Amino acid sequence: MASEVNTGFLQDKRLDSIAADILRPVGISKGFLIWMGFLSISLLGCIYAYYIQWEKGLIVTGLRDYVSWGMYIANFIFFVATSLVGMLISSVLGLMGYKWIKPIARIAEIIAVAFAAIAGLVIVSDMGRPERLPYVFMYGRIQSPILWDVTVVTTYLVLSALLYFLPLIPDLAISKGRMGHTPKWLQKTYEILSVNWNHSPQQYKILLKSVRILLIVIIPTAFAIHTVTSWLLAVTLRPGWDSTIFGPYFLTGAFVAGSAAVVIMMYFVRTNYKLDKYLTLHHFDMMGKLLVLVSLVYLYFNINEFLVPAFKLKTADAIHLHDLFVGDYAPMFWSIQLLGLILPIILLLFRFFRKPLPMLIISIFVLVASWFKRFIIVVPTQENPFLPKQFVPHAWLVYQPTVIETAITMGTILLAVIIITVLVKLFPVIPIWEMAEEQCENDHKSQE
Amino acid sequence: MTKRYLFLILIVLISLRLTAQEWVVPAESGAKLSPFAFNDSTRKVGAELYILNCKSCHGDPGKNNVINLVPPPPDPASAKMQSNSDGSLQFKVVQGRAPMPSFKNILSLTDTWRVISYIRSFNEKYVQEIEKKAVGAGASGLNARILLTWLKEKNQVQAIILGTKDRIAQPIAGAEVKLFAKRYFGNLPIDEARNTDAQGKASFNFPKDLPGDSTGNVQLIAKFSDEAAYGEAKADTTLAIGVPTYRPPLNEQRAMWNVVQKTPIWLLLAYTLTVLAVWGIIFYVLLQIRTIYKSGAKKDQKTVE
Numbered sequence: 001m002a003s004e005v006n007t008g009f010l011q012d013k014r015l016d017s018i019a020a021d022i023l024r025p026v027g028i029s030k031g032f033l034i035w036m037g038f039l040s041i042s043l044l045g046c047i048y049a050y051y052i053q054w055e056k057g058l059i060v061t062g063l064r065d066y067v068s069w070g071m072y073i074a075n076f077i078f079f080v081a082t083s084l085v086g087m088l089i090s091s092v093l094g095l096m097g098y099k100w101i102k103p104i105a106r107i108a109e110i111i112a113v114a115f116a117a118i119a120g121l122v123i124v125s126d127m128g129r130p131e132r133l134p135y136v137f138m139y140g141r142i143q144s145p146i147l148w149d150v151t152v153v154t155t156y157l158v159l160s161a162l163l164y165f166l167p168l169i170p171d172l173a174i175s176k177g178r179m180g181h182t183p184k185w186l187q188k189t190y191e192i193l194s195v196n197w198n199h200s201p202q203q204y205k206i207l208l209k210s211v212r213i214l215l216i217v218i219i220p221t222a223f224a225i226h227t228v229t230s231w232l233l234a235v236t237l238r239p240g241w242d243s244t245i246f247g248p249y250f251l252t253g254a255f256v257a258g259s260a261a262v263v264i265m266m267y268f269v270r271t272n273y274k275l276d277k278y279l280t281l282h283h284f285d286m287m288g289k290l291l292v293l294v295s296l297v298y299l300y301f302n303i304n305e306f307l308v309p310a311f312k313l314k315t316a317d318a319i320h321l322h323d324l325f326v327g328d329y330a331p332m333f334w335s336i337q338l339l340g341l342i343l344p345i346i347l348l349l350f351r352f353f354r355k356p357l358p359m360l361i362i363s364i365f366v367l368v369a370s371w372f373k374r375f376i377i378v379v380p381t382q383e384n385p386f387l388p389k390q391f392v393p394h395a396w397l398v399y400q401p402t403v404i405e406t407a408i409t410m411g412t413i414l415l416a417v418i419i420i421t422v423l424v425k426l427f428p429v430i431p432i433w434e435m436a437e438e439q440c441e442n443d444h445k446s447q448e
Numbered sequence: 449m450t451k452r453y454l455f456l457i458l459i460v461l462i463s464l465r466l467t468a469q470e471w472v473v474p475a476e477s478g479a480k481l482s483p484f485a486f487n488d489s490t491r492k493v494g495a496e497l498y499i500l501n502c503k504s505c506h507g508d509p510g511k512n513n514v515i516n517l518v519p520p521p522p523d524p525a526s527a528k529m530q531s532n533s534d535g536s537l538q539f540k541v542v543q544g545r546a547p548m549p550s551f552k553n554i555l556s557l558t559d560t561w562r563v564i565s566y567i568r569s570f571n572e573k574y575v576q577e578i579e580k581k582a583v584g585a586g587a588s589g590l591n592a593r594i595l596l597t598w599l600k601e602k603n604q605v606q607a608i609i610l611g612t613k614d615r616i617a618q619p620i621a622g623a624e625v626k627l628f629a630k631r632y633f634g635n636l637p638i639d640e641a642r643n644t645d646a647q648g649k650a651s652f653n654f655p656k657d658l659p660g661d662s663t664g665n666v667q668l669i670a671k672f673s674d675e676a677a678y679g680e681a682k683a684d685t686t687l688a689i690g691v692p693t694y695r696p697p698l699n700e701q702r703a704m705w706n707v708v709q710k711t712p713i714w715l716l717l718a719y720t721l722t723v724l725a726v727w728g729i730i731f732y733v734l735l736q737i738r739t740i741y742k743s744g745a746k747k748d749q750k751t752v753e
Contacts, residue, residue, distance in 0.1 A: 148719070196744025214733060
């Protein structure tokens with residue numbers, strides 16, 4: 001992001017056409033109502049499932065004494081992971097001066113906000129006594145990685161929300177007078193949220209400075225959030241978790257999941273809102289290359305994570321790796337590695353597969369695989385406890401998620417989709433002022 | 449080289465197999481009987497002793513949840529255990545055989561009988577035989593007592609054995625006495641077993657480097673080698689003769705495993721400063737939004753004017 005804004009674009013005629021394009025889908029439409037209705041009704045079913053769990057406790061799940069972290073914690077790690085892409089796109093690529101991320105940055109921030117917000121909720125779903133949540137703050141120990149995790153997730157959520165909101169302010173002001181087709185309350189909301197924005201150079205200066213500070217601060221925060229999440233597992237001695245590279249392993253995995261989520265959202269925004277002028281083939285091409293890059297780094301960490309213990313083959317590790325490579329979890333493990341990592345890397349090297357539709361399909365595979373990857377990191381380790389395995393019920397040794405558990409997990413995903421839908425549909429999804437400014441700048445350059 | 453290893457392994461395997469077989473009890477020991485009848489109170493004490501000393505390997509009687517060892521410790525309710533005579537059971541408890549430890553220095557003979565009375569409660573067919581010459585046998589009628597004193601100049605612990613005969617206290621000579629220091633797990637033998645002299649005294653060399661508690665106290669236990677002859681008399685005396693040792697409890701100092709009030713300083717600083725720094729920046733940005741809001745309001749007023 002430039003340090004100065006040339007407010008000349010405000011007088012430019014093209015601002016009108018850009019604003020018209022981007023604001024056209026904003027508002028309440030029939031499709032939006034049907035989609036939200038579908039999501040809400042599905043969510044009601046999931047809330048009923050949670051009501052059952054609230055009444056009866058975690059016994060309604062497949063969680064037992066040995067596998068006490070199941071689908072819920074895998075889901076939590078998945079949510080935290082996916083939310084990290086906001087930092088990758090806006091901060092890392094943005095601060096390095098890549099211009100092509102401009103129309104994607106807000107999409108990435110929406111994903112960051114939605115997934116980070118729900119991540120906290122996912123943790124509550126894993127609590128047998130959720131009313132004891134305040135105890136974390138009342139009796140929490142600073143020595144515990146769980147407290148660090150609560151701290152960084154909250155901080156990252158606030159930073160991401162600010163990074164979504166601040167660049168949105170000028171757009172909210174621009175939308176004033178251009179929102180005739182939307183309901184009154186939405187216009188009023190825009191009015192309040194635009195905090196008296198009048199496009200003065202002074203205001204732009206403050207905005208750019210604040211955004212720049214946030215972009216820098218969010219990098220260590222994002223690193224911390226997922227590194228600490230990995231420490232929840234890695235600070236134990238258990239096979240499959242007892243690893244020194246768990247922090248970077250999780251972090252790079254997070255970028256893979258997040259990039260795939262961004263591609264999926266780009267595709268739907270582009271086709272549903274007819275924004276192919278702004279989300280061009282070039283953007284998909286670049287996102288495809290980015291996905292290959294982060295996947296390659298993640299592949300490298302995967303090789304490290306499995307080859308080193310497999311070479312040493314300590315007894316407990318041997319049992320664990322046997323489960324993954326040829327045992328009960330082998331079909332899941334190899335599907336994840338092949339369909340969610342190796343095949344996408346190979347395919348995305350070809351220009352053809354970096355077109356929107358092939359990218360969408362590949363990204364769905366990558367995202368689903370990354371959910372199951374978290375599952376396979378969390379669950380199999382616990383099925384081989386450092387405790388006697390004789391004379392315990394079968395259910396303790398083999399984790400089988402129940403329908404209720406699955407419904408609650410689906411509910412958290414639905415909630416994230418609802419937040420994304422609301423933000424995408426009721427607010428400009430592509431930064432209007434940045435697009436207009438960029439066009440003006442390009443004109444200047446070509447004139448010179 | 450490899451051959452030698454193979455040979456070694458073979459030897460180990462054979463010896464393991466051999467030891468895994470019969471545990472031979474001398475006929476004399478096997479025929480021993482309890483001097484008292486087993487009843488509910490002996491079984492109750494026996495059960496407590498069993499939980500403290502035996503359960504960790506032998507498990508809960510009848511539940512067959514024994515620990516995985518070679519040879520496997522039998523369940524007390526099993527036919528294998530119950531087929532032993534009372535004397536054989538006592539011999540095995542007292543002597544031990546790897547991996548079973550010896551309880552010679554941990555349980556008194558009477559206590560071993562109590563444990564056996566508990567074990568027998570899992571055998572409905574068991575009918576107890578009691579030792580015929582039970583009461584007043586040997587020297588146990590002497591009502592022996594053991595007194596311990598510290599001879600500082602010789603660095604010795606002296607045991608004085610007195611018996612009461614015809615209401616007159618008199619020293620017992622020629623009795624073999626053993627001295628132990630009580631440790632966290634079990635009793636540590638001090639010096640060799642000694643015989644009392646004509647004055648009923650036996651002296652034990654005491655090591656100079658034995659750790660005591662924070663004031664150097666060591667709990668000493670002295671007893672007769674031949675409990676059957678002299679009875680269960682036991683001295684249990686605490687003397688300040690060890691090296692004073694202070695081990696702070698693990699939760700005394702600041703540590704990762706301690707309560708939040710005892711967080712390590714470095715962690716407290718790192719956490720607090722980081723949180724303050726990041727949230728300070730967040731509040732700074734929020735203030736900036738306020739500045740934007742205020743500057744906008746001013747401009748609007750100007751345009752209105």
